[in-house]
Amino acid sequence: MAKVDATNASKGYKGNKQSLPTKLCSVCQRPMTWRKAWAKNWDEVKYCSEACRRNAKQATSSR
Ligand SMILES: [Zn+2]
Numbered sequence: 076m077a078k079v080d081a082t083n084a085s086k087g088y089k090g091n092k093q094s095l096p097t098k099l100c101s102v103c104q105r106p107m108t109w110r111k112a113w114a115k116n117w118d119e120v121k122y123c124s125e126a127c128r129r130n131a132k133q134a135t136s137s138r
Pocket of ligand 1: 105124127
């Protein structure tokens with residue numbers, strides 16, 4: 076009901092000197108910010124976490 080995501084993010088976000096690329100997770104639709112660990116395969120990153128990756132696999136394998 077309370078939609079505080081947008082305001083929260085803009086208030087709590089510090090240090091945006093460099094605008095890092097962001098994406099939405101394919102599963103939970105949360106924005107995820109570029110990480111150094113993803114530098115190599117940023118294009119292939121679709122999920123914010125291992126949990127979401129598993130979720131996605133389950134969802135697709137059921138059909
Ligand atoms: Zn996710």
